[in-house]
Every structure is written in structure tokens, then in C-alpha cells.
Amino acid sequence: MKIDPSKLDWRDAHELLVGAVLPRPIAFVSTIGENGVNNVAPFSFFTSISVKPAYVGFSVGRYREGRKKDTLVNIEFSNDFVINIVTEELIDAMNQASKDYPSDVDEFKEAGLTPVKGDLVRSPMVAESPVNMECRLVQIMQFGEAPRINNFVIGEVLRVHVKDYLWMDNKIKADRLKAVGRLGEELYCRTTDMFEKKRPLTL
Numbered sequence: 768m769k770i771d772p773s774k775l776d777w778r779d780a781h782e783l784l785v786g787a788v789l790p791r792p793i794a795f796v797s798t799i800g801e802n803g804v805n806n807v808a809p810f811s812f813f814t815s816i817s818v819k820p821a822y823v824g825f826s827v828g829r830y831r832e833g834r835k836k837d838t839l840v841n842i843e844f845s846n847d848f849v850i851n852i853v854t855e856e857l858i859d860a861m862n863q864a865s866k867d868y869p870s871d872v873d874e875f876k877e878a879g880l881t882p883v884k885g886d887l888v889r890s891p892m893v894a895e896s897p898v899n900m901e902c903r904l905v906q907i908m909q910f911g912e913a914p915r916i917n918n919f920v921i922g923e924v925l926r927v928h929v930k931d932y933l934w935m936d937n938k939i940k941a942d943r944l945k946a947v948g949r950l951g952e953e954l955y956c957r958t959t960d961m962f963e964k965k966r967p968l969t970l
């Protein structure tokens with residue numbers, strides 16, 4: 768089978784990519800709107816980009832008719848956002864927050880989550896997530912043509928809040944974090960089947 772994404776319709780091209788690029792980490796992105804309403808939504812087109820500076824990025828699509836998602840509108844307004852890591856306990860809340868609510872709806876309330884003030888940004892953090900990254904907007908890139916535009920949002924991580932129970936030897940312990948990953952279709956995976964593989968020594 769050989770498939771050219773450019774020849775597929777948007778939905779099939781999306782399925783092809785999410786079926787091949789996996790498991791994907793999930794950025795649970797919290798923001799605040801110009802109207803003062805808190806917002807939170809999951810994005811699995813998410814990655815770290817560089818270490819110093821500590822840049823992370825995630826890709827926001829548009830709704831079918833070309834409308835911008837609230838997360839993007841809010842970041843364009845406030846120039847900041849928080850990335851909260853999705854753990855097994857947060858799956859239901861994350862799924863609820865992925866619904867397309869009108870921008871005057873507080874998605875923390877809808878998902879049963881608690882907003883906490885960050886130290887350095889205006890966007891709220893999700894109290895229930897054990898890792899929160901306060902980010903300042905660096906750049907928004909744009910790809911594709913209307914109405915199916917993707918915007919890649921790059922932010923600098925200014926501060927990371929890590930719950931004490933995760934922290935050992937100056938590291939976040941993955942077996943305690945219990946982060947979930949996103950696969951294709953409506954599938955997810957847990958991080959409970961880990962194995963270690965030492966890298967070959969480099970001379």
C-alpha cells in the first residue's frame with residue numbers, strides 16, 4: 768500500500784497521520800479569554816522543541832467551517848498558556864473538555880476541574896494535573912489553506928510545577944506520573960508497560 772496524503776480528503780489524511788504517528792503525548796492546554804473566561808482543551812499534536820531555550824509546541828486545527836478554536840483565540844489575546852500533563856485520573860475530564868463549547872462557557876467547570884493561578888502567566892493551571900508548564904508565547908506558525916488551516920503554537924516554558932510525589936533524583940518518575948498517550952481512532956494508551964534499553968556507549 769502506498770498512500771499520498773495530498774490526494775486524500777482532510778479526514779482520511781488526518782486518520783493516516785494519527786494512525787502512524789503514535790503514541791502521542793497530550794498537552795492539556797489551559798488559557799484565559801479576553802472575556803475573562805477560563806478554557807482548557809487537549810491537543811495531541813504536541814512536542815518539545817528545544818531545551819535551552821525550553822520551547823514546546825502544539826498544533827491547533829480549525830473547525831470545519833474555518834473558525835478558530837478558543838485556545839488559539841485566547842493565546843493570541845494573552846500571549847501565554849499552560850500545558851498540563853494528562854494522567855489516567857484526568858482522562859474523563861480531558862475528554863469532556865474536548866467538546867466544542869461556546870467561548871463564554873468555563874470549560875474548567877464543565878470538566879469538573881479546578882483553576883489555580885500561575886506564578887508568571889495569566890492563564891490558569893489545572894490543579895488536578897501533577898505537572899503544569901507555564902508558557903509564554905514565542906511564535907504562531909500557519910500551515911494549509913482556509914478553511915482547513917493548522918497553527919503551530921510555540922511557547923517558552925518559564926516554570927514547571929511538579930507534584931512532590933513524582934520527583935526523585937532531580938527527575939520526574941514516569942511510573943508515578945501515569946501519563947496517557949493518544950493513538951489513532953478513539954484509542955489511548957497507558958505508560959504502565961515500560962522497559963529500559965541502555966544506549967550503546969559513544970566514544
Ligand SMILES: Cc1cc2nc3c(=O)[nH]c(=O)nc-3n(C[C@H](O)[C@H](O)[C@H](O)COP(=O)(O)O)c2cc1C
Nearest residue numbers: 808809810811812826827828836837838865866867
Ligand atoms: C485526545 C485529544 C487530542 C486532540 N488533539 C488535537 C490537536 O492536536 N489539535 C487540534 O486542533 N484539536 C485536537 N483535539 C480536539 C480539541 O481538543 C477540540 O477541538 C476542542 O474543542 C478545542 O477546544 P477549544 O475551542 O476550547 O480550544 C483533540 C481532542 C482530543 C480528545
